[in-house]
Amino acid sequence: MNQMTLIESMVKERAVDIRKQKDGENYVEVPDFRPGDTVNVAVRVVEGEKERIQNFKGIVIGRHGSGVSATFRVRKVSNGVGVERVFPLYSPMLQGIELVRKGDVRRAKLYYLRGMSERKIRQKLS
Amino acid sequence: MTGALLGKKLGMTSIYTDNGEQIPCTVIQAGPCPIVQMKTSGNDGYNSVQLGFENVPDRKVNKPLKGHFAKAGIEPVKYLKEFRDLEITLNIGEFLKVDQFQKGDKVRVTSTSKGKGFQGVVKRHHFGGVGMTTHGQSDRVRAPGSIGSSSYPSRVFKGLRMAGRMGGKPTTIRNLEIVDIIPEQNVLLLKGNVPGYKNTLLEIVKQ
Numbered sequence: 001m002n003q004m005t006l007i008e009s010m011v012k013e014r015a016v017d018i019r020k021q022k023d024g025e026n027y028v029e030v031p032d033f034r035p036g037d038t039v040n041v042a043v044r045v046v047e048g049e050k051e052r053i054q055n056f057k058g059i060v061i062g063r064h065g066s067g068v069s070a071t072f073r074v075r076k077v078s079n080g081v082g083v084e085r086v087f088p089l090y091s092p093m094l095q096g097i098e099l100v101r102k103g104d105v106r107r108a109k110l111y112y113l114r115g116m117s118e119r120k121i122r123q124k125l126s
Numbered sequence: 127m128t129g130a131l132l133g134k135k136l137g138m139t140s141i142y143t144d145n146g147e148q149i150p151c152t153v154i155q156a157g158p159c160p161i162v163q164m165k166t167s168g169n170d171g172y173n174s175v176q177l178g179f180e181n182v183p184d185r186k187v188n189k190p191l192k193g194h195f196a197k198a199g200i201e202p203v204k205y206l207k208e209f210r211d212l213e214i215t216l217n218i219g220e221f222l223k224v225d226q227f228q229k230g231d232k233v234r235v236t237s238t239s240k241g242k243g244f245q246g247v248v249k250r251h252h253f254g255g256v257g258m259t260t261h262g263q264s265d266r267v268r269a270p271g272s273i274g275s276s277s278y279p280s281r282v283f284k285g286l287r288m289a290g291r292m293g294g295k296p297t298t299i300r301n302l303e304i305v306d307i308i309p310e311q312n313v314l315l316l317k318g319n320v321p322g323y324k325n326t327l328l329e330i331v332k333q
Binding site (some may be wrong): 003004006007008010011014015018026042044046069088090091092093 | 136137139140141142144145146148151153156308311313
């Protein structure tokens with residue numbers, strides 16, 4: 001099993017290297033964040049030949065998995081419609097994850113936020 | 127056949143390509159495999175190469191096998207497997223390693239699948255089950271249905287698919303792509319899954 005951990009870390013390093021290569025000086029490390037935190041995820045969007053950055057800002061409502069395959073789920077309300085996206089934590093398609101605000105919650109999965117109004121969510125997270 | 131190895135399943139992970147694709151991979155410890163014996167059509171009636179895998183301490187090996195290993199001049203190994211019509215340039219006592227493969231090669235992996243125990247026909251043979259849960263019926267949902275006619279033939283045909291032990295059988299998966307090779311660790315990364323538990327013995331054959 002020891003060897004597996006080693007391979008996992010090698011694979012992870014390689015994923016980080018791809019991002020370092022893409023971003024050069026602009027490379028930012030994956031921050032330490034928890035469910036309940038508000039994050040701003042910069043996603044690379046490829047349109048034909050061109051590549052641009054799209055931001056997705058919202059509340060982290062869960063983290064899943066471990067190692068390189070880990071993902072996290074971000075929820076935001078856009079034009080009155082709730083939108084959720086799942087991002088692979090080490091995907092080279094992410095340009096960076098910025099921690100905007102720390103939240104204070106006791107649960108690991110915040111699926112109950114889906115049925116709540118924005119005002120209530122704000123009360124809950126602070 | 128131009129390439130073959132014995133290996134061990136270590137686990138699964140995923141790797142990313144430059145354009146952001148995520149590829150699920152099985153990590154396999156493959157080789158190094160000593161060549162223990164070479165059979166030729168003149169001597170044995172067929173051509174094959176016997177490979178070994180995973181060293182074991184001397185005390186775990188019985189006398190006849192010890193002699194077999196001594197003849198090849200190698201350390202005792204846990205597993206021995208023969209590969210028919212394997213074309214190699216090496217001699218007895220030398221090692222086959224992952225470097226005989228290249229990135230992008232397609233391989234075939236054979237091993238024992240995970241045992242599932244006694245399973246019904248829906249899981250074991252992909253039957254559809256018989257009925258619905260409505261109209262007063264509730265206990266036929268995963269049933270096998272009729273197993274044959276009545277007075278003729280008055281018996282159930284041999285080989286009729288029924289419930290029983292599932293899994294734990296030799297299983298082969300073909301066309302697995304080699305995504306990466308780490309020669310220092312003797313490790314292969316294959317795209318997708320391979321049969322069996324972690325630490326199961328795998329036969330990897332180049333297609």
